[in-house]
Structure formats: C-alpha cells, structure tokens
Amino acid sequence: MAKGARASVRKANNARLKQMVFGPVEAARNERLSAMLLELASQPKPTAVEEISMAEGGDASKSDDVDTVADSTPAEAMDVAQDGSKPTPSKKGRVEKRRHKSGGRASIVFPKYKNGKRVGKPAQKRK
Template sequence: MAKSSRASTLKANNQRLKRNVFGPVEAARNERLSAKLLALAAEPKPQKDIEMNEEPVEEAKDAAAQKDDSTMEVDGAKPASKKPSGKKKVEKRRGKKSSIVFPTRGPKRNKK
C-alpha cells in the first residue's frame, strides 16, 4: 500500500524541501522585486506641460483642413450605426436525436 500524505516522513521531507530548496528561491525573487519597485519609486514622475489658455498651432489647423478636404460626402448615405462590439452569443450545437423508439413497458408482470 502507498503511504498517505499524512505520514510523518512525507511531511518532514516536504518541510525540508520548503526550507532548503524553495525558501531561498522565493527570498531571492522577493529581493529582486523589491529592488525593482524601489528603483521605480526613485525615478521622477514625467510632468505634462499643458496650458489651457494657449491657442492651437496653425499647422494643426492646416492638417485638419486637409483631412476634411480629402474625404468625400455622399448625399443620402446612411451614417454607420455604432453597435456595441461585445461578445457574440455562441450557439451550441445540439446532437441529433435518435430515430429509434423503444416501446414503453406496461405494468410489470411477475414471471414464475
């Protein structure tokens, strides 16, 4: 018969493995991760230069005008409808039902 997982020798071996093999590996991983996080925290945050009162640059206006000129408008064209692009319903295939029909049994009769 096999030894159960509650056997004292198996529990002792597993504890020894955790302490001697997996323990140092996990500790080294924690050291690497903490060093990486400290390095990220020490870096200065990038600052965004946004001024609300500044007018848009003329080049941006010209680019927008060129983009509008290149598109064609069609009279009577329907605008594209925006439907939610969620998950589509998956239809499950149903197995074919058997064409064999077994007769139902009447009341059970005692055979002697």
C-alpha cells in the same frame, strides 16, 4: 505502505524542503522584486506633453470626419450614423481553442509496417 501523500514522513520531508530549499529562493526573489520596484519609484515620472499632443491630433481627425459627413447627401449621412451606432460584435463569452497552423499533424513519423516486409536492420543469424 506509508508512501501516500498523508504519510508523516513525507509531510516532514516536504516541510524541511520548504524551509531549507524553497524558503531562501523565495526570499531572494522578493529582494530582487523589491529592488526593482524601488528603482522604478526613484526614476523621474514622464511628462504629460506626449498625452496633450495625442489629444490634439485626435480632435483634428474628428473635425475632418464631421466635414466629410456634412458634404455627403443626407441619406448617406444617415447610413453612416446608423452604421456607427451599431455595437461591434464581440467575441463569445466562452474559451476558444487555438488551432495550430500545421493542421494538427504530428511531427513524429513512424515507419509503416506492411505485411511481408521487414523494417530496420536485418537480424543476423546465430552460429
């Protein structure tokens, strides 16, 4: 009878497990994480030279795009401007299920039982 989740013996056993088993494991995990964070904090910060070079490269490509639009006819320039102003269609706000590449087929194959045929080893006769 007293095997439900609300039984006092089960509650006492769970409390003991949390204290004796899971407590030290969680404390050790916290120590490892704090040591890792301290190590990351003690490392020197990366310089911002990479960000500056990336920004310069982006500006050059933008100016090239402006030149190509200016060289084209005004009608084409309007088309380009209109296409660029449209927001890109985003995904729906719902969760989409992922489909497996295998087509949803099971990997386990069971024998087919047909009428009048035996599958497996033949049974031995008793003496």
